[in-house]
Structure formats: structure tokens, C-alpha cells
Amino acid sequence: MSEKQLSAVEAELYDRQIRLWGIESQERLRAANVLLIGIRGLGSEIAKNILLSGINSLTILDDGIVTEEEQIKNFLLSRDSLRKKIAEEVLIKAQALNPLVKISSDTDSPLSKDLKFFENFTIIVATGIKTDLLLKIDKICRSKNVKLICGDVFGTFGYSLADFQEHDYFEDQVQLAGKKRFHDGAEKTTVKVQGVISYPDLNKVLILPNTKQNAASIKKSRRRNELFFLMLALIEFRNKHGRNPSISHKAADIKSLQSIRDDVFNLYQVDGSNCHLTDEIFNIIFGEVAPVCAVLGGVIAQEVIKAVSHKEVPINNIFLFDPITYDGKEESVGL
Known part of the structure; x- marks a missing residue:
């Protein structure tokens, strides 16, 4: 997929982000088409963060109906959303977060989708699905070079698991121009360091x-x-x-x-x-605790940004949110 150049409006809107991770990374984000499976408590937090990052398009796939419980915990829903299709009901508030992103809803069951449906995205974010479907999606993602990350919140516990395949990245590192130490007044330069991470199926x-x-x-x-x-x-x-x-x-x-x-x-x-x-x-481990959804939603969205922009080192490959201490832990499994 070719990267899209930013318009003057986009350059102004994403000015702070461009200063943070550079114009090249922002253009890669601008070209990204994201599929989000599940727009419940966690999904709404993920959607918020990736919309604000400035992607090209977001497709929301969820066949659920809005319940009273969901209405309370999902900030993208309105008061009159009860008993309506959740994927459609989140669109208005989601679009308001970033009018420049194309947003669409799909109220089919993920299970009903032909696997070719999942080929048409830059990255897929999956929540709330069974393992057999997840593994089928991962297989098709690997065959079509589509990145995949999944995650869920259970009470005060949460996790994310990524398969970014052979992922190349770069990060900016500050180095000394000479042999002097920083406090001796040595000049500092920023260099781009590249690396590759291999993710297991x-x-x-x-x-x-x-x-x-x-x-x-x-x-x-x-x-x-x-x-x-x-x-x-x-x-x-x-x-x-x-x-x-x-x-x-x-x-x-x-x-x-x-x-x-x-x-x-x-x-x-x-x-x-x-x-x-x-x-x-x-x-x-019961329900989706809103603050945990916010934390994990931020983590998953950040990994999406890293995966798409190829900027900074992503987690390889599991993030675990401790339900007792509220600390984040990283694990590498299956390597």
C-alpha cells in the first residue's frame, strides 16, 4: 500500500504527533486501514486512541446489541442507543473524535465472514472472539502480510497478544559525537537505529x-x-x-x-x-472495569501505532496487566 501525503489540514491537526514521531511515520498512519473486532468497553478505548492518531480508515465489526450494562461502560454510546446495533450506535461519537478518518460499521457476526474479508486491512485488532476464529484470522493475516493484535479485559485483569510477523522498526537514539561524557559538554547527535523482531504464529x-x-x-x-x-x-x-x-x-x-x-x-x-x-x-475477573479498559486500550492502540508507523520497539509479544498491583508485565512466548 502506498503511503498518502498529508494535506495542509492534516499537517496542522497532527502537528504535535509529527513533532513526536516524524512526518514519515504520520504518513504511514494516514495510509493505514484498521479493522476493529468488538466495540465494547475495551474496544471503545482502542477506537478512541487510534482515531486520534490519524489513520486512514476504521472498520468496526460487531454484531452485538446495546444493553443497559454496555450503555453505562461505553462512552461512545448515547442515551437512546438501548437495544440498537452497537456497531452503528458508536459511529456518531467516534466520528466526532476525528472527522478526517473514514469510519464504517459492519453488524455481521465475525464468524459469518469469509476469510478473504480479513485480507483488506493494514492491521486487525480483535477483542472478544474465540480462539478457533482468532487462529484462522491469524493464518490469513500471515499469508497476506496483515498485522494482528488481540486483547481482552476481565475485571481488573487484561492482556494483549500480538503477531506482527517479521516486523522491522527504527528508533531514535541519542549518541555522543565524541568520547566526552554528557556533563563535559560533548555534542549530542540523534541517530536512527533499525531492528527486526520475529513474531511467532x-x-x-x-x-x-x-x-x-x-x-x-x-x-x-x-x-x-x-x-x-x-x-x-x-x-x-x-x-x-x-x-x-x-x-x-x-x-x-x-x-x-x-x-x-x-x-x-x-x-x-x-x-x-x-x-x-x-x-x-x-x-x-468479572465484567470490564472501565479504568482497566482505558489503560489496556491505550497500550493496544500504542502497539497499533508502532506496528503501522514502524517507529519504536513494539512489545514482543504479550502484555499482561496485573489485577492486584496494576502493573504491566511483558512476556515473550512461543519464540
């Missing part, structure tokens, strides 16, 4: 119980952050039940999560008695 990362995938490579790796196993348990819960854990089924859902967690531990040969991933953590 998602089917080498999302290895879950009751599948034919081989987890040996991950089991042999260094000790994993325990939140990685929480992520897998929650993803497998959605695969099994077709929904996220619900507070209205709290007791039954916690029991199911405990069983799934134990299956994950068995698969990865984790000693549960030495793990901090205890039953208590399942009390705080």
Missing part, C-alpha cells in the same frame, strides 16, 4: 488444554509469569462457554475456572501449590 502461543497442539516448547522455556496461565484459563473459559465469566453465574463460573486452571497447570506442568494464582483471584 499465534498457534504457537495459545496452546490450551484439550487441543492437539504441542506445548513442549513453552514448557521448556524459562519460568512464566503466572498471569500468563490466568490469561489462558480465561480464554479457554470463553471457548468452552461461548461467553466471558458473568457475575450472575459467579459461583458456577468460578468453579469452572478453577477446573480449567488446573487443566492448564497440568498441561504446562506447573506446581499449583507454589503458584500465586489461587482461587481468590477469580473473584476479580
Whole structure:
């Protein structure tokens, strides 16, 4: 895809961003066509941030209907949105964030889409979908050089997982012109440093119980952050039940999560008695907590900007938001 030159209006609107990451990166963003699957609490935060960055187009794919709960937590919805198509109802406020971006809605189910549909984008951001569909999308993305990042929020826990394939990037580094130290008055120059990161296929990362995938490579790796196993348990819960854990089924859902967690531990040969991933953590994984959506939405949008602009080093390949300490952790899995 050829990059689009910025108009005078765009150059003025994105002036601060151009000063931050340069005209070349902004032009790459201006040429980017983004597909966002899921426009719920997390999706609305992602949409906000990537719209403000100045992409070319955003397609919102979501077949959901606005509920009272969704109306409360999604700032892109209005008071009269109840029981209407959520992908259509967010358009007015989303467009107001940046009138220069082309925004469209698609109210089909992601499952109903022919896989060729996913070929037509620069990058896909996926939330709230099952693993089998995600892996199919990842396969088509790899064949067509489309970048992919997914993520979800469960209560106060959140994660993102990226497959940017063979991703080349550059970053600006300040270096001394001579051998003097900074405080000795040496001249400083900024140089462009290039690098490449190789991302694994998602089917080498999302290895879950009751599948034919081989987890040996991950089991042999260094000790994993325990939140990685929480992520897998929650993803497998959605695969099994077709929904996220619900507070209205709290007791039954916690029991199911405990069983799934134990299956994950068995698969990865984790000693549960030495793990901090205890039953208590399942009390705080219900719903989408708005501040966590804001944090994770900012992280995912920033990774989208890095992936499209090729500026700065992206996360390789998992980001985990700690539900207890509210710290962000990075993990590299499947490499």
C-alpha cells in the first residue's frame, strides 16, 4: 500500500504527533486501514486512541446489541442507543473524535465472514472472539502480510497478544559525537537505529488444554509469569462457554475456572501449590472495569501505532496487566 501525503489540514491537526514521531511515520498512519473486532468497553478505548492518531480508515465489526450494562461502560454510546446495533450506535461519537478518518460499521457476526474479508486491512485488532476464529484470522493475516493484535479485559485483569510477523522498526537514539561524557559538554547527535523482531504464529502461543497442539516448547522455556496461565484459563473459559465469566453465574463460573486452571497447570506442568494464582483471584475477573479498559486500550492502540508507523520497539509479544498491583508485565512466548 502506498503511503498518502498529508494535506495542509492534516499537517496542522497532527502537528504535535509529527513533532513526536516524524512526518514519515504520520504518513504511514494516514495510509493505514484498521479493522476493529468488538466495540465494547475495551474496544471503545482502542477506537478512541487510534482515531486520534490519524489513520486512514476504521472498520468496526460487531454484531452485538446495546444493553443497559454496555450503555453505562461505553462512552461512545448515547442515551437512546438501548437495544440498537452497537456497531452503528458508536459511529456518531467516534466520528466526532476525528472527522478526517473514514469510519464504517459492519453488524455481521465475525464468524459469518469469509476469510478473504480479513485480507483488506493494514492491521486487525480483535477483542472478544474465540480462539478457533482468532487462529484462522491469524493464518490469513500471515499469508497476506496483515498485522494482528488481540486483547481482552476481565475485571481488573487484561492482556494483549500480538503477531506482527517479521516486523522491522527504527528508533531514535541519542549518541555522543565524541568520547566526552554528557556533563563535559560533548555534542549530542540523534541517530536512527533499525531492528527486526520475529513474531511467532499465534498457534504457537495459545496452546490450551484439550487441543492437539504441542506445548513442549513453552514448557521448556524459562519460568512464566503466572498471569500468563490466568490469561489462558480465561480464554479457554470463553471457548468452552461461548461467553466471558458473568457475575450472575459467579459461583458456577468460578468453579469452572478453577477446573480449567488446573487443566492448564497440568498441561504446562506447573506446581499449583507454589503458584500465586489461587482461587481468590477469580473473584476479580468479572465484567470490564472501565479504568482497566482505558489503560489496556491505550497500550493496544500504542502497539497499533508502532506496528503501522514502524517507529519504536513494539512489545514482543504479550502484555499482561496485573489485577492486584496494576502493573504491566511483558512476556515473550512461543519464540
